[in-house]
Amino acid sequence: MSKRNHYIAVTALVIVTSFILYFILRMIYTLPIAASAEARPIDQMFTGHFIAIAFLFSLIMVFMLYSAVVFRRRPGDEEDGPHIHSNTTLEIMWTIIPTFVVVGFGVWGTITLNGLVSAKDNEMVVKVTGQQWSWSFEYPEQEGLTSPKLVLPVDRTIVLQMESKDVLHSFWVPEFRVKQDLVPGRTTTLRITPTKLGDYKLRCAEICGLSHANMMADVQVVTTAGFNSWVEERLQAPVYADMTPEERGAIWYSAPPGGQYAACSGCHSIDGSVMAGPTWQGIYGHEVQLTDGTAVTADDEYIRNSILNPNAQIVAGFQPNIMPQNFGDTFAAIEAEIQASEGIQIDMIADIIAYMQTLQE
Ligand code: CUA
Numbered sequence: 001m002s003k004r005n006h007y008i009a010v011t012a013l014v015i016v017t018s019f020i021l022y023f024i025l026r027m028i029y030t031l032p033i034a035a036s037a038e039a040r041p042i043d044q045m046f047t048g049h050f051i052a053i054a055f056l057f058s059l060i061m062v063f064m065l066y067s068a069v070v071f072r073r074r075p076g077d078e079e080d081g082p083h084i085h086s087n088t089t090l091e092i093m094w095t096i097i098p099t100f101v102v103v104g105f106g107v108w109g110t111i112t113l114n115g116l117v118s119a120k121d122n123e124m125v126v127k128v129t130g131q132q133w134s135w136s137f138e139y140p141e142q143e144g145l146t147s148p149k150l151v152l153p154v155d156r157t158i159v160l161q162m163e164s165k166d167v168l169h170s171f172w173v174p175e176f177r178v179k180q181d182l183v184p185g186r187t188t189t190l191r192i193t194p195t196k197l198g199d200y201k202l203r204c205a206e207i208c209g210l211s212h213a214n215m216m217a218d219v220q221v222v223t224t225a226g227f228n229s230w231v232e233e234r235l236q237a238p239v240y241a242d243m244t245p246e247e248r249g250a251i252w253y254s255a256p257p258g259g260q261y262a263a264c265s266g267c268h269s270i271d272g273s274v275m276a277g278p279t280w281q282g283i284y285g286h287e288v289q290l291t292d293g294t295a296v297t298a299d300d301e302y303i304r305n306s307i308l309n310p311n312a313q314i315v316a317g318f319q320p321n322i323m324p325q326n327f328g329d330t331f332a333a334i335e336a337e338i339q340a341s342e343g344i345q346i347d348m349i350a351d352i353i354a355y356m357q358t359l360q361e
Contacts, residue, residue, distance in 0.1 A: 006070070013062045014055075021054035035175035035200065035221065037157075037193035041112045042177040048108070052101065116178060117191060120157040126150070128162040130169035130182040133211035135202060136340045142231045148340035149218040150202060152194050153227035160190040170206035173219055179205055194221040241344045249355025252348050253280075257337070261330050264352070267323065270359050276322050278315045282361040284353070289316040303356065304349050307331075 001009075029050075034043055127138040128150075137147045152158055162171055164182035171190055172179040175198075180190035204215035222230065238257075240248055251257075254265045267276040278288075283298050291314045296302050305312055310323035324330075331348040338346050 001070075006066075010062060010066055013066065014058050017058035017062055018051075018055045021058055022050055025050045025054060031177075032174045033196065034177065035173075035194060035196040035198065036177065037195050038116050038191070039175070039177040039195075041115060045108065045112060048105070052105070117189070119159075120191065120193070123157045123159050123191075124153070125159045125161060126152075128160050128171060128182070129165060130162065130171070130204065130215075131165035132167065132209050133204070133215040134336070134340050135204075135215070135217035136343070137217075139231070143235060145231060145234045146341050146343070147234060148337055149220060151220045151222060151227060151230050152192070153224045154194050154197055154221050156224070157191055157193040160192065162188045162190065167208050168206045169204045169208050169215065171202065172205035173200050173202050175200050181206060197221050197223065239342065240338050240346060241342045245351045245354035246358050248346065248348075249351040249353070252352055253355060256330075257334060261334065262324055272361070277318060280356050281359050284356040284359070288313075290314060291316050291318075300350075300353055303353050307349055307352070 029046075031043060031046065034040060125140055127140060129136045129138070135148070135150070137150050139145050139147070160171065160180070162180065162182045163186075164184045166184060168184070169182040170179060171182060173192075175196075176192050176194070178190060178192060180188050182188060198221055200219040200221070202217040202219050204212055206212075208215065238251065240251075243251075252264065253268075253270070254263055256263055264280075269275050269279040270281050272279050272281045284303070286298055287295050288298050288302070289295050296313065302313065308328045310325055310327075311320045314320050335346050335348060338344065
């Protein structure tokens, strides 16, 4: 085969393997859907890197394997190989071209990063707080409302001003592509312009202790109208921090937040009438007859125990296994939500006990 034909064969092989490798890389490293304006330049850089990786790998491997196979020593060939000293043109080329490619990627990266961090028109600030192991969000432009989930209007640049209460965390929603650390003692910034409506998950991307893997929050991208009505709804939502324990207890009794939890009022009256469970009227501090013949005083400990372990002390005249036995978990979930959105620690059972004390005959 002539020298020219070897070159043609190698060129063709390099082109074919580059394509195959590029598609394999694309298949292995599938990216989640791109849901922000920032995702586009980043995905373009991914494509650029995949092309460069596929081409360079093919170039080196094809040249090497082609030479090893085609120019291998034949049986009976005892000659020395030709002595090649150097090739100045080739050496200059393989120094200059990779230098330009690497510097080129660096410049491309710098320009992209600059575009991502620069201020945009009509920005909206959201404050993000990370702590072991939860996220909370504050909207200073929406009367400072707070939320345990991040709700964002579509097609508007959001400036996240992020702070950590304890250790390093990292804000990462893969669909938005961009990522930024939260550093204790300083405020870091991240800009996101959501472009696709939908539900996403915020994950902490910096190992931050035992529950790092569970440090997640819901992210919702909604229409501008949807965002405004969410703000309206959040602003009208009760602020538990401003209530007395008695007031909160009355809410837990009749309508716990979220709507998915059982209300005490389904089984316990407050006017003395008998329902599936004992009435709460006049119960606090009074003697209660149990099915086992003993009597106890309905004090804080008895009430707490009756909520957490409802089958432990059944009041005479009532049946066991009627009351759900998971109120401990239910209350913990509600308390965590209030902690995340209002930053206060609430003891729902203490609230209920306070409320019961107001229900004397
Ligand atoms: Cu916070 Cu990992």
